[in-house]
Amino acid sequence: MRQVIKGKYIFDGEKLLDDKEIAVEDGVIIETGKGLTGDKIVDLGDSFIMPGMTDAHIHLSGYRSGNFFAEGLTLDSRDHLLMAVPWLKTLLDTGFTSVRDCGWENSIFLRNAVNNGVIVGPDISAAGKALSQTFGHGEAEFSHTVPVDLIERMGGFACLCDGVDECIKTARKVLRSGSDFIKIITSGGALSQRDNPNQEQFTLEEIRSIVREAQKAGTYVAAHAHGDRGARNAVEGGVKTLEHGTLVTGETLKLMAKNGVSMTPTLTIIELIAKYGKVSGLSEWAIEKIKEVREGIEKVLPEAMKLGVNILCGTDLLYITRKELDIGRNWMEMVLMTEICGLTNEEALRTSTGNIHKIGLKQGMIAKGFPANIISIDGNPIENIKDLGRVNSVFKRGVQVK
Ligand SMILES: [Zn+2]
Structure with a gap:
């Protein structure tokens, strides 16, 4: 099953992307982009999306x-x-x-x-x-x-x-x-x-x-x-x-x-x-x-x-x-x-x-081939770092656990 997770911003672990959507299959990130299609769309509205x-x-x-x-x-x-x-x-x-x-x-x-x-x-x-x-x-x-x-x-x-x-x-x-x-x-x-x-x-x-x-x-x-x-x-x-x-x-x-x-x-x-x-x-x-x-x-x-x-x-x-x-x-x-x-x-x-x-662990990035460990936040922690305390959803290997 191909799942597409979308939000207002995507921070990939290094920088903000122009893309607004992430495609996930079998717990792994396949691609990021705009206008992606999938079997299931998870629309996170105005949320800020980043790696777990x-x-x-x-x-x-x-x-x-x-x-x-x-x-x-x-x-x-x-x-x-x-x-x-x-x-x-x-x-x-x-x-x-x-x-x-x-x-x-x-x-x-x-x-x-x-x-x-x-x-x-x-x-x-x-x-x-x-x-x-x-x-x-x-x-x-x-x-x-x-x-x-x-x-x-x-x-x-x-x-x-x-x-x-x-x-x-x-x-x-x-x-x-x-x-x-x-x-x-x-x-x-x-x-x-x-x-x-x-x-x-x-x-x-x-x-x-x-x-x-x-x-x-x-x-x-x-x-x-x-x-x-x-x-x-x-x-x-x-x-x-x-x-x-x-x-x-x-x-x-x-x-x-x-x-x-x-x-x-x-x-x-x-x-x-x-x-x-x-x-x-x-x-x-x-x-x-x-x-x-x-x-x-x-x-x-x-x-x-x-x-x-x-x-x-x-x-x-x-x-x-x-x-x-x-x-x-x-x-x-x-x-x-x-x-x-x-x-x-x-x-x-x-x-x-x-x-x-960078220490050699396959985690911490929203990029092709990485496990789909993804979180979303109310607000924007690049503007207000304390928004990190407002996590509204959590995906571990593509499965929504919160
Ligand atoms: Zn210690």
């Missing part, structure tokens, strides 16, 4: 608060897995037809359930467990005093490995568990107590060994890094995406542009911790550490844009907040990009659409 969005950095933890330690001790990992299920429907209904989970064991099982049609949700690119050194950010939300075996038993976020041999073995184990890519941690962070965002984590040799394992399996590595040393090691080690990048120098940004390394600035989590960390149960030290990171990214993102680094929309949301920054309001990341870092609305829109395609 991607949140390129989320953690499908299922956690209900920022008090990870208490929740981790009092609930079973299976409770958390099930509590993440409704997040997926929320994400899809709000226009996110894909997410990339940057570290949580749940993501592999949730991806399988979506792919098997057991639950409804966006496509999930799953990291499974992230790789961290001992005494690193992978011990996030634990105090670096909790027994290591308890962290590994309780936490869905990361596994700890040290030295090239252990890194290779752990990378292989994570790939074996079904991860789509490997997430590593190459600097300290805010939500881990005794390491500093500027602290370098993993050696260059350890990073290279993991990147090599990922490449052999036909995939890539995403690295968490705030400070410049850790970020530089990740970029030199061959990662494909740099997560956060809040304190990197111009030299590292230039190298990223040259090597085609994308950056996910995760403004949402930074604002969230700064504004609501205390009420959501986060520790005092985490709120203190976020200040430097928040000041850093305000300068780094505009510079990265100027130097031609590919920027991705990723919220780093990892628990339910009930604030204006929450699962279901992931589009606020793009609002923050414009308000805090001065991106144009169109530049911000690309970060969740066309720029995602």
